[in-house]
Amino acid sequence: MSSQPPFQPTPEQRDICESDAPTLLVLGGAGTGKTVTAAAAARAHLLLRDGVAEPGTALERVLFLTFSRTAVSQILKRSKGILGDVVHRVDISTFHGLAWQLVRDFGRYNGHGRYPSLRGEAESKLFRADPAVLSYDDLLPEALKILTVPLIGTLTRRRWSLVICDEFQDTDDQQWMLLENLTEAANRLLLLGDPNQMIYDSFLGWKGVGPRRLTAAQARPGAQQIALPLGSHRDPTQLMPTIGEAARVRNFAHPAFAHAIRQGRLRIVPGVDSEPAADDVCQAMEASRRDGAHSFGIFVHGNEPTATLSAALTERGIDHVAVGLSESYGEALKAIIAMLRFASGRSEWDEVLVRLAVFYTSTVRSKQAPQLAFAIGTDRTQGLLERRLADLRTELSAATDLDAAVGIAAKSWTELDLRRGTRSWRRASAEVGRLITAAGGETSGLDAVQREVDGIRASSFTEADAGDKSPVQVMNLHQTKGREADAIIAVFRASDYFGKEQEPFASASRLLYVVLTRARQQVTLLLPTAPHPLVAPLALLVK
Template identity: 25%
Template sequence: MGPDEPRAAHPTDFPGGAAPSLAGPPPSPEAILRGLDPEQLEAARSVRGPVCILAGAGTGKTRAITHRIAYAVATGVVPEQQILAVTFTTRAAGEMRGRLRALGAPRVQARTFHAAALRQLSYFWPQAIGGPKPTLVDSKLGLVSEAGRACGLQLDRTGLRDLAGEIEWSKVTQTRPADYEATVTKANRTPPMPARDVARAYDAYEELRRERNLLDFESMLELTAAMITDSPQIAEQVRSQYRYFVVDEFQDVNPLQKLLLDAWLGDRDDICVVGDPNQTIYSFAGATPGYLTGFSAAYPHATFVRLVRDYRSTPQVVKVANTALRAAGSAGTAREHHLELVAQRPDGPEPAYTEYDDEPAEATSVARKIAALIESGTPARQIAVLFRVNSQSAAYEQALGDAGVSFTLRGATQFFDRPEIKKALHTLRGAAQGDDAAPLVATVRHILQQPQIGLTETAPEGRQAREKWESLAALAQLAEDVATERAGATLADFVTELQARAATEHAPGLEGVTLASLHAAKGLEWDAVFLVGLTEGMLPIIYAEEPEQVEEERRLFYVGVTRAREHLSMSWSLARSPGGRKSRKPSRFLDGLRPASPSLAAQRGERRKQARTAQCRVCGTTLLEAAERKLGRCLDCPSNYDEALLESLREWRRGVSTEQKVPAYVVFTDATLQAIAEHVPSSTTQLARISGVGAVKLERYGQAVLALCAGEAPERTGADEGETA
């Protein structure tokens, strides 16, 4: 049934097991409020509901609501055990619990709708329903396939997923099979197949599910709400247990979730909702911002707080986000709740807008730009490539692989389900049973470096081997983070942290560029974001025909833009394949954003002009390849260089990469080291002229490299000792 399922019905399972308590006394109310901005402070002090917090992207909404909860507990407004904070992902729930522990409120229940419902349904099942408990199905696809065959439908995998999605939409909007055809017509919704066929398959699916005593996630919410509504005794017990509610991402609530929330609340109004209508991107799945934008109508006496100070992104990124939304054609309620972000960070680089001939050229160029960012000091895990549909990922997987850049696919195998992580956790748990007072970081690294687990000092070659190494390296890095945050943390403390993260799917960050769809990127952020494939028909997607559908696509673009902290790059290609017809148009969402730019022909002419300025220092031939331009000569032209110096540079790089726990190429690529060995720079000015030595790397490694070039031993710097910028 999943990680949140209780092992057996037990009184402690209903309110939830207590989280680990803090070692020291909880912070005072004044300390909890310290450091909040005026709007966050207003939210935190509004401890009695109803409260509506409209929070723009990057404005610190999680900070505001966790400090509000902790302040309510610290001032005696409500006991911890009577608070239920609801969010939409286990990752977000885990993050919220972690913050609440740090704020002295470890027993607050922070859960997803589904996790909270499952615990309650499991606990009350014997008295409310009785008989054998149903089995919760993680995926509908098998049952949907069987139902489709029973109705004579021939479905491929795509059709099967579309039908399963349509059944989910029907259930969250409380649409019964008999009402489906009329409902989709009224909603102006285009079903993936004839509405009559969907209704037949939906009816067959529900019949099979009931016959086999199966429960899907939607039925679980519906049954929990019905159980509370139909039984006064259960309703009284639930409402006496939870009387203080916080709901995050309220713009994403669907009618079925609202039904359950109303059952929890009863006739009370001690509720705080948090959301941003500008980030409503799940309407296709039944979510509606109406509950958020209509909160004042439901609760005329509600307190409203608006968070607009953006702490995430530079003014340049914020300007793109604000401009994109100002162009929206919607009016009325959504316009009334529009949030104009106000940047709080210093200036950063201007966003980049780039047009390409075809998709492979776009992917190759993006990969090169990413490699350059990594060389200049941006960690790979702080870079993301975001696209509209998952099928766009393949070109970037190939291009990044060709460029020697590691990457991770968001939505691939869950971190804690990976075999190497399961083995590592098992070994760490066993080691934690002993009375070991050894330093946490050294102990964890020693365990992970055992042959049966396999963490090595440097990343191995090969994609699968590298992915395993990156997973284990992420565990080692997490141990360092825990040791930094909690002085004196033990291996047992670390294992407890890992178990909590595994239960909430809160994986540590992996050292690789993230590839993700725009929908999957919501709630995340990176230093550098590449929005790719921004063409009409892709964003907005071709089937977004109605004005509101187009505006939802615009909000999806807004979500993508606001994931970037500093570097934002937007690109599109005119054709799918090299030599193809260049008929694509840039996305309309770029109108008014991108500056007037030279034509592609002019851009290519400028690149050729720049290329002519780079000539081989041996034979004088024009250098076109990046590796040749970096070396300053043709690859096959002879060159004299000190082999001992090159080996010294490589040995130094190995030491730095080991200390910093990053792949060697993140320090300097082989081509850059060879260029240094050939030029033998004697000053920072000369070293800075070598391609691949940017300002960040010059400051971080410059003195060490120059010392090696002078035949001296480099001094250990902060960077060499593992510090990162």
């Protein structure tokens, strides 16, 4: 039996569950229980529809659209007592995940053939565009085209009688169009949002992200709005939400800051100038572990600094997942399969090199593919890496069977010593090993394993973390919404750029609010000697 206490709705939550508004906008601060309330509303909706359904008709379903499928899945798992026996009737997907599903299911009616192909960002950086292959950015436009096909659009809208959108305030124009296209007169929209967590408008405003999104929802016929009261379920003491809100309005004199510092709930470490600050992060993690923390969110501003810190933590033996690099898991699967095909005589060595180049590119956060990836893919490496690749080729050629080849592939990335993507490679190796074993370990089963791997790989392109549930997660500050951990460690650097804003930092201060409200127990802020004006007032709190 579960020890989870029964759901005790507040009056506002009860109103949400009982609402039949065609569009319901639910606003609430960080940790106010928007996702849990949505789960309760989904159950109430399904039970109500079941009660009036004609005998023999198909049971209705709910779609939960989100930016991080794993984050929402974990919340719903913790609240599974709320969904109860309807949990299997709630589908959870990212926007791009749903778009890819629509393209797979119906793309042949829109010129994409029976088996459409999807190219990840890494391949797009390495190879020229191929009009026959879809990229990540193609998915939403193609899904919207598919929904205009009359029969397909009607069938899709009938599948889900309630569509829930998490972090609605950050949807762009195409995502909003998808939401509107998924609903008709008998369907409903439940939109969860928080204007104070609107942190993408400063650089994604050109895509429609910003305050007008809430205005558009409120303008829909019959739309209603319900606000959840202040109060975080993530932190029952309400201390972290209080300092988060104080930071958002730039009230650093609020007594909650001093109280949080005295209690050890807020640790501010000035003078952290090393880049990456891996040693300081490790020390902060150890201090939080002594205080009882078991899960950690490590936040850095910028993609490249995040990847650099991740690589440094890997060198120090810190097992973690780098959020936002989920495609590296899929590309690792593809590279390992290429090794097995080479070992079994089914493909050439050039294919292995290309897949290794793609995987390496997927582990690097940059707008262009690294030069080393081009060297690997074209067999132009030199020195130690050239010798290591030659040794790998010899080992795979000599493998006696698939099991032996899997073992060689599993350790190959570590032996190449490229210092990125180790966790993704390890997970992929374990998964391929499992699939090979399930297929009987025979070479004849390799094609079936490859087809399954291709499906997993495509799915990894549309996820933020590909289901990796590591207790230590490293991410860009802008990937933090919807996530939570026992302890948060945020690294700020002197070179951080937060746009052209000045005090009172109306937009960037919302980012501080998000960062400070992710923690269940403790927040550690690592600040440089000369911090950016956005966070400089925090450094003064410890002087």
